[in-house]
Amino acid sequence: MSIFRALLLLLLLVGSQAFAATLSERTYKRLTTIHELMGESKYKEALKRLDELLPRVRKHKYEYATIMQTYGFAYAAQDKYKQAIEAFNEALKTEALPDRVQLSMRYNLAQLYAAVPDWKAAARAYEQWLVATEKPSADSYAFGATIYAQLKQYGKAIPKIKKAISLGKKPRENWYQLLLSMLYQKKQYSEAAQVLETMVAFWPDKKQYWKQLSGVYFTLKKNRKSLAVLELSRKQGFLESERDLMNLVNMYLLQGIPYKAAKILEKEMNAGRIERTGKNLQKLGEAWMRAKETDEALQELQAAAQVQKKGVLYLRLAQLYTDKENWNKVIELANQALSAGGLKNPGDAWLLKGMALYETGKKQGAIAAFGKAMKYNKSKRQASQWLTHVKAEGS
Template sequence: MYSSKLTSITNNFQRVAKLSLLIGGLLLTTYSWSAPNSVSSKTYKELTSIQEMISANQTDQAFTALKTLHSEVEKDSLDEALVLQMLGYTEMGRNNYQQAIDHLKRSLALNRLPENVKYNVGYMVAQLYAAQEKYDEALVFAEEWFKTLEAPTPDQAIFMANIFAQTGKYKQAIPYAKQAIESGKEPRESWYQLLIACNFELKDYPQAAEALKGALIKWPAKADYWEQLASVYVLMDNEIKGLATLQLAWKAGVLEKENSIRSMVQLAVTHGIPEHGARLLDSALQKDALPRDKTYIDLLANAWLAARENTPAITAFEELAQLTKEGDPYLRIANIYIEKAEWKKAEAALRKALDMKLEEPGKAWLILGIAMTEQTRFDQGMDAFKKARAFAYTEKQASSWLKYAEDLRRQHNWITRNQS
């Protein structure tokens, strides 16, 4: 019923790459030249020069210089780790994500980078895998990286939620999505959408309802959330709440989708308040929120009929007959009059029905025969029964009524003669 809308993981890797390169350059200045793992003076100068190339958008020249520098630095050293790290960031800037991953993983494998840098590089690797939709690999790096964060930001938490969701681990994704929403000053709509989608995937409809209500507090004008919340209540077998939700949206002027308005009316009709449903539908038709076509006029007529509001029901059936150019709506009108024993009006409706296309004309002739018989117009009634008898589906009933009408006529004639 519901297709989940999992938030896509999109990042501007070129911007991230440039920022990471700048951070990498600043980190160079923090290393002590006397420390065992310090970067060499030559490598430091070369990397600083390469950063200037990158700042001038000379990415290809920077890449060539880095490749040359990598061939010159001491193997398994901090120098090599930093060069590989910058090679990875440079490849990110060139949109060569797989090559960037290879360089960054090699940098990590040397185990020379400071811890805070190491885990930021791991985060970059996770993002790069995610960009290529390699979510299982992304998750391996992201989980280790997230454990090192003392105070994760909402963006970092939602990144984890996205990765878990993309690997089908919706239950594990939910706590991260909630963490992002609860800790963010201005939670993004996509975060709520991810939380809602995960709960739908797990068929945890009560929690999906809670997430939808949270989204509605932030974005009350979004019709989709009202409609989804109503659908959740229906899935939870609480159709009254579903109806109430749609009604609130309708009163707020938010409900616009044709199928949602139709659902609102149908829920009202099927839950014992058809008059309310009919009035809602009539209002929607008056506002042009729904097309005044066969489907909705038929629904309107039947809603009024279910509410035992015969006058507006008859009006709607008459409109339906004009729309469809068919006689069946007049047959429905005739039945309304027959229930009230208004035989003359029933006759008029039946004759209109018979002048138009009918799905089962035999039924119209049968009912017309009854209406004429009840008016003691036996000859016309018997003629109608004979016509109804020509149809297989009314033959048996028509024959019985014909015999009954003949008996009534004889009885009526005998009484009339004796009275005179």
């Protein structure tokens, strides 16, 4: 961890002066040499010198604590965190070092426990440091939040990361990310939306935040806001995958804006960003159908039907041709729908066929078709009415 090498550098810069007044001259000189070795990353030699010095200082609490602290920094600089923890704890146990030094070492301990990782021990060391320090920094609050987030103690972590954010001189993206992830964990979506609103303001080029904001709005049933954010994302070029673009199309359909859905789907198909599959062609045709754009709906549904050969598509085409009063086409498509099968209510196809046969003067055929439609509960009533009408007219 680079943090411990930075702390080691600080020790080397100020340590000699601090120790000079309290260490024996002999210990001071040897420790200065050890610091110089550590400054040159000669840790093996430094540790050897510390081992030689240690028996000479055991009876002197302050010197012993200082040596153990130096052991701790030497081990930490080599990423030997368990040995560093043992050394720092041994130094703290003496209670011989100045309060300021001990306080700093407790924070170092919390960092070491986090590096192992032992998050429970890190939390204990952190709290011991926090209760004694006067003005915790923004970074220290963020560190505490990280510890409690790892322990899944979000009730403790969230206030700390909020404090870090409030104290920070400039917005730190990773702090906002941590806060957001914990709000998701606690299902606090309203607050997550507020955080994401801030994040898209600070980092407007990060497309994932726009997508997340839209998703949170959707979870909160704020569908109009969700759609607005998605549309803004599209205009900024953030919706690149077919999945994202189809999500936008579906949102427009969900909000009852089929014309816009169809226009986007058509544009993205032409651009090659959405594949022209039977399923997508069907969706495009249905969107045009809901938008009352009959000619466009016919074109896309016919293309979809050629690919999928699905009864429901032939049925929808028959319904559209009914609106255009092209009765021969209705008969043809109703037959195709029945032949393809898979209809939830085949009676609908028989009804359309009966109506078309009646309109073309083929009353006996119409009566037979309506008779077929009578067999299905959902179409029975209409079929009965048509039968009554056709038979009455025939008499």
